[in-house]
Each structure stands twice: as C-alpha cells, then as structure tokens.
Amino acid sequence: MSSGRSAAAAQLGYRFALAAGLVLGCAAGFVPAQSPAVPPAPPVDQPDDTPPLPAQDSKRFNDLKWRGKGGSFRIDPDKSAIFKRVDPKTGQKLWTIEDDRPLASEKQNNDEAMAWNEVVVHADGFAAADLEKNAAVDLTPDDLNQPLRRHFRLELIRFDGTLTKLRRVAATPTLKERGGPAVLYEGWLVPVDESPVNPVRIVFTALPDGVPAPPAPAAGDPAGEWLEVNAWVTFAGYFFKRATDPDGSHKAPVLVGKSVTPLPGPPAEAADPKLPTRYRVFRLVRDDAPISRDPLQWEEGAAWNRTLLHARKFDAARLIEAAKKDTGAVTFADLFQTGRQDYQFHLVQIKGRLIRVKRMESSKRLAEAGVPYCYEAWVVPHDEPSGNPVCVVLTELPEGVEPAPLMNRTVTVAGYFFKLFHYESAEPRKDDPTRHEWKKAPLLIGHGVVLAPEGTDGPAVWASWFIPVIVGGVIFLALTAFLLSRWYRAGDRRAREEFEAARVTNPFTE
Secondary structure: OHHHHHHHHHHHHHHHHHHHHHHHHHHHHOHHHHOOOOOOOOOOOOOOOOOOOOOOHHHHHHHHOOOOOOHHHOOOHHHOOOOEEEOOOOOOEEEOOOOOEOOOOOOOOHHHHHHHHHHHHHHHOOOHHHHHHHOEOOOOOOOOOOHHHHHHOOOEEEEEEEEEEEEEEEOOHHHHHOOOOOEEEEEEEEEOOOOOOOOEEEEEOOOOOOOOOOOOOOOOOOEOOOEEEEEEEEEEEEEEEEEEOOOOOOEEEEEEEEEEEEOOOOOHHHHOOOOOOOOHHHHHOOOOEOOOOOHHHHHHHHHHHHHHHHHOOOOHHHHHHHHHHHOOOOOHHHHHOOOHHHHOOOEEEEEEEEEEEEEEEOOHHHHHOOOOEEEEEEEEEOOOOOOOOEEEEEOOOOOOOOOEOOOOEEEEEEEEEEEEEEEEEEEEOOOOOOOEEEEEEEEEEEEEEEEOOHHHOHHHHHHHHHHHHHHHHHHHHHHHHHHHHHHHHHHHHHHHHHHHHHOOOOHHHO
C-alpha cells in the first residue's frame, strides 16, 4: 500500500510540475511583446541619426550586379589606408577623396593628395594597351556624375571619343619623390554619342606619337597653354573623383591613366548606324511604362540622349537601308506584343500614313549638343488594320512637312525601337469625360522621314482626282437640268402658239 501511495504521490508531483511548466511557458510566451528586440528610443538629449528615407541607389546598383574588370591592374581601395580612413565615432571606412571640389593640394587635404600620387604612380607602371584591354567599357560620363559614382571610384574605365584640347602640367615635388613622372598631360575627352558639354577630364603620364605636344609651362608656371587638338583617341584610366574648377563653375569626372591611343578616324561604333547598347544605362530603360521623369531613374534619360544623338548622325535614307539589313519586315504587332524585346534598341522600318507632327523643346543636354528641338511624329503603319499609331521622335523634318495636328502623308521612316510607352491620348474616358484615356504605342527614335513621291502617294492622289470629278459631275448635272428646262419651256410655248393659230371662231356666239 505504501508503495502505491508513493507512486500516486509521485504521479501527482509530475502533474503539478507539468502544470507549473505550462504556466511558466505561457508567461514566457508573452515576454517578447515587451522584449528589447525593438531598439529603445534614444535619450532626449541624443539626436536620432535614422534618415527619413533609406538610400536607394545602393540597392539599384546591387540589382545590376555590375562588376569592374581590372583584374591584376585593379586598385583595391580597402587594402590601403591612403584611400579610406576609419571614422573613430562610427567605425566606418570613409573616403579620403572628396567630390565636387578641386583636386586637393597637400595643404588642403593631405590624404587626397597622397591618394592622387598613389593612383598616378600606379597607372604609370602599365602600358596603355594593357589598361585598355582590362578596362570596363559599359559606363558613361553620367554614371560618373550621379551619386552612384561612389561605386565606381578607382575603377579602371575606358572611353573612346574626341580629345578636344590638351595641356602640359608640371608634377608636384611629392609626386616626383614617389617615383612619378616629372610631367603630366591633362586633356578633355568627349566620348562617342555624348554632348560636347558632357566631357571627361583625363590625366596621363606619357604623350604618344601622333598627338601634338602642347606648349611647356613658362618658368614658375604650373601648367602650359591649352592646345586645341580635336583628334579621335582611346583612353583607359582610373576614376578618381568628380572635380570642379577652382571657381566651382564646372564639374567633370577625372580619370588617371598612362596615355591615349590615337585612332585613324572615328571608332567603328561612331560610324555604324547600329546603336551601341553595351552601356549600363540601357539596362535600366523601363519597357511598357511612361517616359520616366523620376530623377532616381536618370538612366532612361541618359539612354534617350545617347540614342537621339546617335540617330542624328545618319540621314533618314541611311537609317532605312540599315533597318532593312538589321530587322527586315517588322509589323506593329511585333513591337506591341510579347517578344518585342527582340527588337529593342534595334533599327526598325515603318511604312504608313503620317497623321500628326508636334514640335517639342529638347532637354538642356540635347540643346547644348545642337538639338534645340525634336519632333513627335505619329505614323499609322499600312499593315495595322485597326489604325493604331507608332510614335517616332525625329531630329528634323523634310522639306514640305511642317508641324500640324492633322495631316495625311505617306512616309517611310526608320528608328531605334526604344520601348513600348504609355501616353495620355485625346480620347475622353467613358467613366470621366473630363479626363483622357491612357494608351500604349511603340516608341522609336530616328532622324527624319522619307516622303512618298506625289505620283504614288495614295491618299494624296485619291484626293487630287476624286474631289474635281465630284465637283465637275455636280456642275454637269446642274447645267444639263437647266438646258433641259429651257428646251421644254420653249417647246410648250411653240405648241400653244400653234394651237391658238389653228383654233376656228364659233359662229353661234355672235
């Protein structure tokens, strides 16, 4: 019996322990609601450093998975305290190089001056051809001007373009002590398909054959006079910073390399109608969407500028011939439905009726490049039975065509298919007539249109003979009716006269 009571007592103890454990477990389950997982509010006397909105460019940059090339020629900024220093308060590594200021002297910013010397000596140690082979070729000057540029600092980047001017600069004493050259060359380079007012500033250590030597600095002067060059060259260098003039009037990316390589003429991509699309900015054009006005989506605007400046170099006939070779016969459906990505940024040809042209003011960048106006042309393709139009942005109009809200001319046009874009039409919405329907249309960028000859311009020919025939027919019928009326009236009058003459007087009336 005692053993039975002991077992019962033990079982009762187990039950009590289990119940107690459940109660404690439930109590513990409520603890996270008041746990310190949520950061405590900062004391009143300490300001909160949380920004109202998080930064977006880092995520967008990571989504692109951009990786510099460089290889063994690359400069790793994290392996040297010359380029980055540790903030004692936050423990973060901060750049010693400061953007949007002139290149610093040792007195102004010794860390940046030492970083500059390091980059110059590093670039001087390689052949220009090796730097060109290992440099990234998918960046534009805009990539180095936007806030995203910090991701490209000290990356090896290549540009092909026009060297517009050049000068000789005396090296600082510290640079010469570090084993650097005694003379530097500073130039301005306008990359292919860029505006002349959007150049990059290049610095190199050796002057190659084929490039005229700029004047040497006068005694005591840090630099010589500028020499106008205007020659096609290739250049690869390390992006150092976006620097300003001493007065802060102009900002431009600064790249440091070994030398420029003269070219016998324009690079292949500059003379070929095919649009160079290797650049990063083209990967961020948003298809099936309105034209972006968001400053955070600046890449679409940069891609737009490059496409338009490329298109204006070739006349309309040249683009049409190139489109035949590039894409052949392309229908409206090809540019509207799924699969249109196969044609994006390619030259396509459209034949149809030009129904509207509107003049638009260009952006500041395009105006500075010599394109003050663009023309928004709407063309209904011949192979589009529903009458849906294609929008083509042109840099000029042919003789005989002026902007007008309504026209009917048969044309052929070729342009680069930029995207399927959304636009607000003139059609009122059924649910709200005060607002307009949003529609979609393929958007092309070209140079101009080629008008069909007057003899084969279908709608114009139809209008030229149909209206005169109709008017002539109406006049003929009216004249015929008038003559018949006169003829019948004359006949009636002669009949009455003959009847009166033949009538005999009644004798019974006298």
